Amino acid sequence: MIRRFGDSPRPDVAYRLRPGAYAILPHRGRLLVTHQAEPLPELQLPGGGIDPGESPVQALYREVFEETGWLIARPRRLGAFRRFTYMPEYGFWAEKLCIIYRAHPVRRLGPPTEPGHRAVWITPEQAARDLGNAGDRHFVSRETHCL
Template sequence: MIRRFDETPVKNQTYITRHGVYAIIINSKKLLITFQGSPHNEYELPGGGVDVGESHLHALHREALEETGWAINPKLKLGIYQRYTFMPEYDLWARKVCHIYLCHGVIKRSEPLHDDHTPIWTSPKHSFEILYNSGDKYFLKLAMNKGYV
């Protein structure tokens, strides 16, 4: 069974399962997170949905580059969790299955390709305090407790 975080499923609501990959990106004791603008206005781990036919690692590299402009080096899959949510940008009720990876930031290649994402380098402790969803916080705390960040 995959651990669930945040909202409980709405009774009689149909959810579409959507797999996503998310990166805890470290570089020189700092973490790279993003602030996603409207309609969300929240701090998140960089990442997003895995496209049909795409591998998790390819999606992880693509999403990190799109949202932060950084090339990454994935080191370790930390785990998986699920959350039930409404995604207004897709008008979709989703069961998001979130795969979390520990990565190193290699080099900044560009500005973010998504205008609504602002990359932010900050301390692990501050990241933990401002991340929006509790699943991301859980895996960041796990990485901190294991000495990875």
């Protein structure tokens, strides 16, 4: 059974399954996260939806690059969680299946290519407190001892 974070699913809503891959990216005592400006400003683990025909790891490499401009290496799956939310940028309600990895940021290739995103370095403690959803905060808190 995959743990759920956030609101319970609403019985009056048809949710679309939205699998995604997200990364905890430690480097020199800090974490690389993304700040997304829209629809509401928030700090997030870099990552996002897995496109058709794409593996979770392929999506992870692509999404981290798009949202941070960084190349990553050695992803290791930590677990997964679900959350039910409205995605205003896509106009639908989603059951997000969030697969969480730990990986190593190895080189900045340029600025983020995803509009409205910027790469931010923060402490693990700040991430555990300020990331935009409880699932991300849970996984960062679990990893803090080995960051």
